[in-house]
Amino acid sequence: MTCPPLATPNTREPSACRLRMEAIRKRFDATQALAGVSLSVNAGAVLALVGENGAGKSTLMKVLSGAYTPDEGHMWLEGQPYHPSDPMAARRAGVAMIYQELSLAKHLSVMENILLGIEPRLGPFMDWRRTRQIAADAMAQIGRTDIPLTTPVGRLSIAEQQLVEIARATATGSKVVVLDEPTSSLTAPDIVGLFKLIGRLRDQGQAIIYISHFLEEVREISNRFVVLRDGQSVGGGSTAEATTDHIISLMVGRKVEDLYPRSQHQPGETLLAAQNLAGENKPTRASLELHRGEVLGIAGLVGAGRTELLRAIFGLDAVTSGHVKVGLVSGGSSRPAIRWSQGMGMLSEDRKAEGLAVGLSIADNITLSRLGWLVRPSRTQAIARQWITKLNIRCAGPAQAVVDLSGGNQQKVAIARLLYHGVDVLLLDEPTRGIDVGSKAEIYKLIDELAKKGKAVIVVSSYLPELMGICDRIAVMCRGQLHPARAVSSLTEESIMLEATGAAA
Amino acid sequence: MSDTSKVTSPVEGDVTPRRFDVRRVLTLLGPAIGLVAVCILFGALRPDSFLTRANAQNIILHSVVVGIAAIGTTPVIIAAGIDISIGATIAVVTVAVALLVNANVPPLLAAFGGVGVGAACGLFNGACITWLGLNPFIVTLGTFLAFRGVADELSHQQAVAANATWLNNLMAPGQAPLVPWGVWILIALLVLTALMLRYTRFGRHIFAIGSNEQTARLCGIAVNRAKLAIYVLGGAFTGIAGVLMFSNLTEGDPTTSANTPLTAIAAAVIGGASLTGGQGSIVGTVLGAVFIMTIRSGCTQLNFSQGVQEMVTGLIIILAVLLDRLRNLRKA
Numbered sequence: 062m063t064c065p066p067l068a069t070p071n072t073r074e075p076s077a078c079r080l081r082m083e084a085i086r087k088r089f090d091a092t093q094a095l096a097g098v099s100l101s102v103n104a105g106a107v108l109a110l111v112g113e114n115g116a117g118k119s120t121l122m123k124v125l126s127g128a129y130t131p132d133e134g135h136m137w138l139e140g141q142p143y144h145p146s147d148p149m150a151a152r153r154a155g156v157a158m159i160y161q162e163l164s165l166a167k168h169l170s171v172m173e174n175i176l177l178g179i180e181p182r183l184g185p186f187m188d189w190r191r192t193r194q195i196a197a198d199a200m201a202q203i204g205r206t207d208i209p210l211t212t213p214v215g216r217l218s219i220a221e222q223q224l225v226e227i228a229r230a231t232a233t234g235s236k237v238v239v240l241d242e243p244t245s246s247l248t249a250p251d252i253v254g255l256f257k258l259i260g261r262l263r264d265q266g267q268a269i270i271y272i273s274h275f276l277e278e279v280r281e282i283s284n285r286f287v288v289l290r291d292g293q294s295v296g297g298g299s300t301a302e303a304t305t306d307h308i309i310s311l312m313v314g315r316k317v318e319d320l321y322p323r324s325q326h327q328p329g330e331t332l333l334a335a336q337n338l339a340g341e342n343k344p345t346r347a348s349l350e351l352h353r354g355e356v357l358g359i360a361g362l363v364g365a366g367r368t369e370l371l372r373a374i375f376g377l378d379a380v381t382s383g384h385v386k387v388g389l390v391s392g393g394s395s396r397p398a399i400r401w402s403q404g405m406g407m408l409s410e411d412r413k414a415e416g417l418a419v420g421l422s423i424a425d426n427i428t429l430s431r432l433g434w435l436v437r438p439s440r441t442q443a444i445a446r447q448w449i450t451k452l453n454i455r456c457a458g459p460a461q462a463v464v465d466l467s468g469g470n471q472q473k474v475a476i477a478r479l480l481y482h483g484v485d486v487l488l489l490d491e492p493t494r495g496i497d498v499g500s501k502a503e504i505y506k507l508i509d510e511l512a513k514k515g516k517a518v519i520v521v522s523s524y525l526p527e528l529m530g531i532c533d534r535i536a537v538m539c540r541g542q543l544h545p546a547r548a549v550s551s552l553t554e555e556s557i558m559l560e561a562t563g564a565a566a
Numbered sequence: 567m568s569d570t571s572k573v574t575s576p577v578e579g580d581v582t583p584r585r586f587d588v589r590r591v592l593t594l595l596g597p598a599i600g601l602v603a604v605c606i607l608f609g610a611l612r613p614d615s616f617l618t619r620a621n622a623q624n625i626i627l628h629s630v631v632v633g634i635a636a637i638g639t640t641p642v643i644i645a646a647g648i649d650i651s652i653g654a655t656i657a658v659v660t661v662a663v664a665l666l667v668n669a670n671v672p673p674l675l676a677a678f679g680g681v682g683v684g685a686a687c688g689l690f691n692g693a694c695i696t697w698l699g700l701n702p703f704i705v706t707l708g709t710f711l712a713f714r715g716v717a718d719e720l721s722h723q724q725a726v727a728a729n730a731t732w733l734n735n736l737m738a739p740g741q742a743p744l745v746p747w748g749v750w751i752l753i754a755l756l757v758l759t760a761l762m763l764r765y766t767r768f769g770r771h772i773f774a775i776g777s778n779e780q781t782a783r784l785c786g787i788a789v790n791r792a793k794l795a796i797y798v799l800g801g802a803f804t805g806i807a808g809v810l811m812f813s814n815l816t817e818g819d820p821t822t823s824a825n826t827p828l829t830a831i832a833a834a835v836i837g838g839a840s841l842t843g844g845q846g847s848i849v850g851t852v853l854g855a856v857f858i859m860t861i862r863s864g865c866t867q868l869n870f871s872q873g874v875q876e877m878v879t880g881l882i883i884i885l886a887v888l889l890d891r892l893r894n895l896r897k898a
Contacts, residue, residue: 377783398786415784418777420844429774430765430785478785548668 078140079268080156080237081106085124085134089147094120094558096292102237102285102343107259107269109279109300111313112289113469117274121289122239125270126158127151139236149178157230161242163222167215172196174214175229177235202265203258207402222249227258227488229396231267238262239270244278245495248363250524275524278307288312313499320498321530322506324402324513328533329353332517333405333486335374338383345370345541347383351486356508356518357546358532360525361561366541367521375400375407387486401430406479410490410521412468416475419464423449423456426463426473427477450475453503469500476507487511487518493527505531525554539563596889597836597853601860608864615867624747626858626861627737630748631807631814631823633855636830637752637759638803639797640701640851642762643779643834646776646843647695649797651706652804654713655687657819659808662716663733664818672733680812681805687713688801696790696798710827717820718778727820736813748810752852755803760848772796776843799851828883829858835886858882 087095102108112118116303136143145151146149148158165174167546168321172192181191205224213341214222223243238352242260244252256495259282263269273279279286280300287297288311294506296311298476308318333351338344343366351357368489372378374385376395384391387403400407409416418425424438424445445459452473463471466523472492474564479487489508493501508518508531522528528535529549536546537560544560576832591872609617635652659680687709694705728734735741737748763769771792774782774856782789812821835841836857837850861882 396786396788397784400789401786409780409784415778415780416776418781418844420777421773425770425773426781429770429787431780432770434767434768436765436770438764 065213077080077103078365080119080125080143080270081137082125083135085121085131087120087124087129093198093326094292095124098134098289098292098294100287100294100297102268102270104236104268105263105266105269106285107263107283109283109286110270110289111274111276111279111286111308111312113499116289116312116497117292117391119241120292121242122158122270122272125151125237126156126426127241127503152233155234155236157233157235157238159223159238159240159243160228161245162220163226163410165214165222165226168213170211170213171200171217171225174225175199175232177229179233182295195232196228197265199228202231203228204261211489218251219229219246220248220254223247223255224258227262233260237268237270239272241272242274242495243271243536244273244275249363274495276308278524279308280305290314308496312497313460313502320502320505320525322509323531324509326354326512326533327358328355329515332388333374333519335370335552336384336386338370338385339375339381340366340378341370341381343541344373344543347538347541347543349536349543349546351517351519353485353517353538354512354515355534356512356520356532358518358528358535358549359521359538359543360523360528360557361538363523365538365561367538368490369541370538370543371407371490371519371521372426375405375488377407381451401482401484404484405486405488406482406484407488408475408479408490408492410494410497412471412475417463417471419471420462422460422462423454423466423474424459426474427481430478432483444481448474448481450481452477452507467497469496469503472496472500472504476504485516487516488521491523492519492520493522493524495518501527525557528557529554538559571666575679576889579800581617581738586673596838597850597857600836601853601857604857604864605859608842608860608867610758611862616864621863621867623739625859626749627746628863629859630737630752630858631747631811632826632829632833633752633852634807634810635826636833636851636855637755637848638800638807639827639830639850640834640837640839640846641763641772642800643831643839643841644776644843644846645793646773646779647704647793647796648701648841649688649691649706649800649832650827651687651691651709651713652800652807652830653719653823654710655684655801655804656725656808656811656823656826657717657821658687658720659684659805660812660815661721661726661818661820663809663812664728667731667733668726671856673733675811676731677733680809681802684805684808685798685802687792688799688804691801692794692797696793699834713717714820721818721820723820725820726813728812728817729814733809733813735814736810748813751806751810755806756848756852759803763846763848768792768795773844776845779845825879829879830855832879832883832886833858836882836889841887845877854886 069462078101083099085095085098090302098117098121110118120129124131127148127150143154145154166177175196176192181188193210200206200208203224208221223314243255247255260271271283283300285297286300286308288295290312331350333345334351335349344385347370361367369378373380376397376399380394384393387405390403391430413419424441427445427448428441442459449456449459453472456470463474492504512518520528520532532549534546534548535552537544537555537557539561540563615621617672639649639652662683663676663680666679667673689710691706694700695702736748739746741747742750763772771782771787774787775789775792779789812818815822829884833854834846834851836854839846839851858879862875865878
């Protein structure tokens, strides 16, 4: 399966080996981002690339896509030395990147996007007939002829947009397709569809590199895996032969005994109650009770209205009917300022767009919701320093801009804001999205400790093992309706999925 | 890696503290170095006339009006807004003050009236932007024309000569210790606004709104109310600039200050403000304003024609935007 080591860089590779990277090194100033990474992927195979945030996955893929030139190391594509000078050269050579953040022109049509940059022309004019033909072929190749070619991409769902991006890759004759965290914003049925498509591309002889935090996905889709840690490839092999624990221990460099610590929680009085809550669009009807010392999970498909429920409770979206009772105060629509003052805080699902002012410092972000009339920078920095230590935020100091931190550390800054504010009720929307296993474990531990201290926590997550692992009760949301919460011991992942997809009554 | 760093292993996108500090210092040092550089340049070319006390006073005096307008517009820019109507606002204010003085209103009240007119202009801009949810560039493009129209109507399209009062002497030398009153007003506003931005909750909220309005909302900041206050404050500062402009002209002029908005914005950007919001410094803005006026003065002394001066100023504005871009380039 693997490519045999080479005697000299110029030797021709066996044809089965589509791409090989050998001893890639890349340094940025004081940071050795890549310290010798090697990997290979065969035609008709899926290689999973796993590692914590900051392990060097993105840098490695930027080297592969020509955005960075490596300081040392060699690459071969189909046995030929491959040294792309820029991303366009990589694309022409057949290396297609599908990033987490899709790079589509939202106002242009599906077919225009598929052929963006390589439009067929008749003299100076667009050749619309051939554009349509090539785009139709590409969509047929990925098995989605049902999407109209003339629809503006912005009107498609995220999953469909991703398909357009994959169609663009196949239309340009890709040999290697790199998918970077492709499922992070997809619903469960869309993920099934994506995996079918990846299997299809694999069977068509594409070499696929699949980057993901979700080890269950890695297990399901990949033939082989490579683990990066601190800029080095620290292990790999056949996915079927490796246990999940083994992969995790390679990723974090230590043994993870238990990802989900859970101590006995003592539910106390009701801190938050919602009755028949409805918003402009979603939720349509939601009732819940949250007690002191309890972690309540809200499961459901993306688009079921879970985020909207939290936003309505927190006063970010309008409430059209129903009541929210915080402590002893009951009412309809509210404002975030009032919720904060009532001892409630919310963590946004989207760190960059909403959760954090990434251009500002760590200190500014932590203290933003709780500033006195006068602000002493030395004091806010001292406060931030405390939280940096408490939550083990890896950074250069409290004055560092949040944009420079890794995803996991950014999330800790966002959570630190809630803790510094001293809220009793924490609404956490996808608290571990897009962060590495090490930070996830720390956040799980933190949530457990908060509940033990008598805080009340609501966690919205699309990742069921996580909800099952950290929550006391779970309520399932389906098409805007919140079903009654039940003790986690009476639930299975299967029963939750059935309820979430509306299959169970 | 420095020992103050808590980074224990290589992390993508990490910046060592030393490098980080250099970047921050450079942002403020940039306009200061630029200012010294142009002084040396013009000093070498015109040693007799440029490096004189009289010329320095002249430059500072010319920086007062645009400098105060720029101080007022800096919070607007930090909050990711823009106000291109400030030139027209200054024109309305000069006319209003002239009319008030001629109506025998006490000079002090006339001056406050002018500031009030400026604040009202800011309130109109702010109300359209927050309550109607319109784009600030488009709103102030509209009022850029509309306020000028108000000045024309009030003045019947000609300069309004005003009765002589002490208001005419705010920019004249010898009336206040060391420098004219206008310069003292500039210094006072510089200090107050810089302190406000750094040491008050309102100031920090301005940065938060400009950096990420959604985050500001999430954190319970009354975003619309804060934005309205920012535009009203900017308008009031423009009003003060207008009163000093009136003092300079000793008349109400509906055509005055056509280039002021762009010069003020350029001063803010040269001084470290980002047109995408979240960044900016009052000290930097004033340095930027003095920098632009120094170049104008130097060009005059080198006998460059009006056209050449405008070309130079225009290129500096482009250079300032380029600076803004370079500053915001981050490691991908």
